[in-house]
Amino acid sequence: MPPSSAPILDPGLETASSAALRRLENERLAQQIAYNAASSPYYRDKLDAAGVRAPGIRSVEDLARIPFMEKSEIAASQADGTLIGINQCAPLERIVRIQATGGTTGVPMRIALTRRDAEDYAKMGARALWAMGCRPGDIVFECMNYNLYAGGVSDTTTFEQMGAAVIPYGVGHSERLVLMMAALKDDVALWATPSYAVRLAEVATSLGRNPHDIGVRKGFFSGEAGMQVPGFREKIEALWGMRAQDQYGTGELGLHSGECEMRNGLHYGGLGSAVIELINPDTGDVLPFDDGRQGEAVYTSIWREASPLMRMRSHDLFQVFTEPCPCGRTSFRLKVLGRSDDMFIVKGVNIFPASIHAVIVKAGDKVTGAFQVVLDRPPPIDYPVPIRVEVAEGVAEDNFASLAAELAQCLQQALNFTPDIRLEPAGTFATGIKVRRVVKSYRG
Numbered sequence: 001m002p003p004s005s006a007p008i009l010d011p012g013l014e015t016a017s018s019a020a021l022r023r024l025e026n027e028r029l030a031q032q033i034a035y036n037a038a039s040s041p042y043y044r045d046k047l048d049a050a051g052v053r054a055p056g057i058r059s060v061e062d063l064a065r066i067p068f069m070e071k072s073e074i075a076a077s078q079a080d081g082t083l084i085g086i087n088q089c090a091p092l093e094r095i096v097r098i099q100a101t102g103g104t105t106g107v108p109m110r111i112a113l114t115r116r117d118a119e120d121y122a123k124m125g126a127r128a129l130w131a132m133g134c135r136p137g138d139i140v141f142e143c144m145n146y147n148l149y150a151g152g153v154s155d156t157t158t159f160e161q162m163g164a165a166v167i168p169y170g171v172g173h174s175e176r177l178v179l180m181m182a183a184l185k186d187d188v189a190l191w192a193t194p195s196y197a198v199r200l201a202e203v204a205t206s207l208g209r210n211p212h213d214i215g216v217r218k219g220f221f222s223g224e225a226g227m228q229v230p231g232f233r234e235k236i237e238a239l240w241g242m243r244a245q246d247q248y249g250t251g252e253l254g255l256h257s258g259e260c261e262m263r264n265g266l267h268y269g270g271l272g273s274a275v276i277e278l279i280n281p282d283t284g285d286v287l288p289f290d291d292g293r294q295g296e297a298v299y300t301s302i303w304r305e306a307s308p309l310m311r312m313r314s315h316d317l318f319q320v321f322t323e324p325c326p327c328g329r330t331s332f333r334l335k336v337l338g339r340s341d342d343m344f345i346v347k348g349v350n351i352f353p354a355s356i357h358a359v360i361v362k363a364g365d366k367v368t369g370a371f372q373v374v375l376d377r378p379p380p381i382d383y384p385v386p387i388r389v390e391v392a393e394g395v396a397e398d399n400f401a402s403l404a405a406e407l408a409q410c411l412q413q414a415l416n417f418t419p420d421i422r423l424e425p426a427g428t429f430a431t432g433i434k435v436r437r438v439v440k441s442y443r444g
Helices: 018-039 041-049 060-065 071-078 115-131 153-162 174-183 194-206 232-240 353-361 397-415
Strands: 095-100 110-114 139-142 165-168 188-192 216-221 243-250 254-259 274-279 294-301 312-321 333-339 344-346 349-351 367-375 385-391 419-424 438-440
Touching: 018 041, 018 060, 018 294, 060 274, 095 115, 095 153, 110 115, 115 153, 115 243, 115 254, 139 153, 139 174, 153 165, 174 194, 188 194, 194 216, 194 232, 194 367, 216 232, 232 243, 232 353, 274 312, 333 353, 353 367, 353 397, 385 397, 397 419
Parallel strands: 139 165, 139 188, 188 216, 216 243, 367 438, 385 419
Antiparallel strands: 095 110, 243 254, 274 294, 294 312, 312 333, 344 349, 367 385
């Protein structure tokens, strides 16, 4: 472990040249594809059906010859009670942990880790946290869901890996959490979803506590895209008097990507563990990986034993930045634009949840910022779009009608569609558990 003053946790990897990193990726990719084919009938059949032999995949560029896979394939293979499913490549005797994806876009899928997988997950997370400003000696309240979700126990190991003192609190019992943090003499840090930070501040205020006096000075946030919404980070920092940093990760692989002090994008954290391609989400064509490019991320494991992924479509839309960062890290940086399957079209206009969030946040302390779009009919969307918006603590019900009208007008003007605002009480969504921003209930 480097000294706490060191700006980079693993400079040998995080400052490697692009040529050196690509050599490592290609070497591990070739080994991984051979391992997948030897260990999994599913992967073997997938390669055979595409007319691809494992020895023919020698570089990241060769991946385009392999068909995509979807999370739904793995979930379907587990539906009959099979523990891991089609992508199991290690025997149960070598598996030490079972976790699951958050399930915010469908049925959660179970994922297995060997001891090496778990260690690699923790190392990825530690690098991201170090970039975000977490250090040995920090006291971190982890307020993620521990019910199978990788953001719980597996992320606890990332704090332990980089030397922080983690308190695995979980979700719920918010009043007790506020009182526990306030009772400590030391400053503390918070690991949670962004919306839960707003909710906790409301709980603190309802208990007669000024959030600024509780001593939460660092915030590490993930699970939601709210930190990239203009004004939402500033709202959290103002509520608590903290510095709030953003992180992106995936339950199925980790890939923890955290922003450094420059806040100019999240440094990709899957170095040596997985490679990312960018594709056109409509055609599936691979896109050039150059500065400013936007596309859907596709993941391929290159250092995974139990449940490797091979060209898994994430449906996460990225913008990537390849120009050098002043912090010294050479990894590409990313900005999460949203999810392709969360986008919906109203009268020819593409609407993303992040755009709705940016408008809602402008209502200030009258709302928490949490919301959910409910689409109960299939396209075309020629009806007012139902949007459930969480009202802040203390807003009188007498003011609901005027607030709903205000939000509807702002959304109409900013995004050119007609919303049907349905106000919900504080605590409906901002509970610390990931929330599906767009629910397409017509799909059942």
